[in-house]
Amino acid sequence: MTSRTKQQWDERPDLPSDHFVSADIYTKQDIFDEEVTKLFAKQWxxxxxxxxxxxxxxxxxxxxxxxxxxxxxxxxxxxxxxxxxxxxxxxxxxxxxxxxxxxxxxxxxxxxxxxxxxxxxxxxxxxxxxxxxxxxxxxxxxxxxxxxxxxxxxxxxxxxAEEFDDYVGDSLNQLEEVMGTKPMEVFHLHRVNMNANWKQWQETNMELYHEWGHVVNRTTSVAASGYHERKWSIHPNGHGWLEPLKVDYGNYEGWGDRDNLLLPGLMPAEFRVVDLFPNTTVIVRGTTVRIDTTIPIAPGVTILEQRGLGLKEDSAEDRRTRQKHHNQFWGPLGRNLSEDVIFVDAVAKANFSNTAKWGIFARHENMGAQDDEIMRAYYSVWGKWMERRANDPYGNMTAATE
Ligand code: FES
Ligand SMILES: [Fe+2]
CATH class of the missing domain: 2.102.10.10 (Rieske [2Fe-2S] iron-sulphur domain)
Structure with missing residues (x-):
């Protein structure tokens, strides 16, 4: 068998219940309304x-x-x-x-x-x-x-709410030296209006299997030695961080390396990512930091807010270099951010038209970079707050098919 009939397409995936989600968690107004009261009104x-x-x-x-x-x-x-x-x-x-x-x-x-x-x-x-x-x-x-x-x-x-330090646990440890040694400042803030669900954006910062889709990432990161070996660390409240990686920026023609202007505590070209449940991510790339967060407006309307940061003490020239490094990746015309927006729009188009009914998070790579365990943990925590299962939010499945 190759392609599938409608009945086969709509069938519950033959996977463990935490290995897939229903598109309803992205598209339904009542679920979104509950997220506002059960998640956003409660969490840091x-x-x-x-x-x-x-x-x-x-x-x-x-x-x-x-x-x-x-x-x-x-x-x-x-x-x-x-x-x-x-x-x-x-x-x-x-x-x-x-x-x-x-x-x-x-x-x-x-x-x-x-x-x-x-x-x-x-x-x-x-x-x-x-x-x-x-x-x-x-x-x-x-x-x-x-x-x-x-x-x-x-x-x-x-x-x-529980105290912030208890809520976040050790999730910020990866950022302590980078962001806590010298004063930093935002040099770039832009907003992107997306016709997509806020969780679909957060997934772009956690489900790293999609790095194959980024032109720069597959050249400079996925190809770097040790990419698949570093492990995710997952916090019980749904936060997570990935062990650092030295990226090979020189592999992308025209970009050169990024070994100068390092932020405190980093090795040359070091990449770090810290995800904070439910919708904030901090990404470090050697010379610059990105903080992104979303403002959910409706099930299919999300504002992404993205900040770029450098050191307050930067000279004008150093600042220009950091801004260039930031914007090559994450500026409005950068390679990475605009690709992510296109990915998310494409998934949302199929979800909101009820064309795609399921999303699969079934990868196992021993907690490596492209393991979906971080997504399974995220939706497990989401389910506890929401008192719904991400794969079956309306409780339609029988016990035998859960
Ligand atoms: S002073 Fe009257 S509404 Fe603020
Ligand atoms: Fe991405």
């Missing part, structure tokens, strides 16, 4: 790098789990996060994407708030003299838990 999420708010009074807006947020560096130099919602009538307090202000003043009736979220001004307050609860000391902003680790700002909307 990377939202920005502290260098994006370098000065006291700097603020920038963000969005997470459908909620508008403000990141704000107070006069005490601490970055905090608040709902972007006024204590008065609930207007957005901040309508610009970024700026600097000693106080955040709501443009509707001019109530003001300081860097700790305290209300510092109620316009013409005597009108509330009969209302003991409408006073400055009771009208602060809603603060959101926020920590900064290795310059990265993480938040959670859940006041009861």
């Amino acid at each position: 999420k990377f939202v920005a790098h502290e260098s994006e708010l370098p000065n006291k009074g700097d603020f920038r807006t963000a969005e997470h789990a459908g909620k508008p947020l403000i990141l704000y560096r107070g006069q005490d130099d601490v970055v905090r996060c608040f709902y972007n919602a006024c204590s008065h009538r609930g207007s957005l307090v901040v309508t610009e994407p970024r700026g600097n202000a000693k106080y955040l003043t709501c443009f509707f009736h001019l109530w003001s708030f300081d860097g700790k979220g305290a209300c510092t001004n109620i316009t013409k307050p005597d009108g509330y003299d009969a209302c003991a609860t409408v006073t400055k000391d009771k009208m602060g902003l809603r603060e959101v838990k926020c920590v900064v680790r290795l310059g990265m700002i993480f938040i959670t909307l859940d006041d009861q």
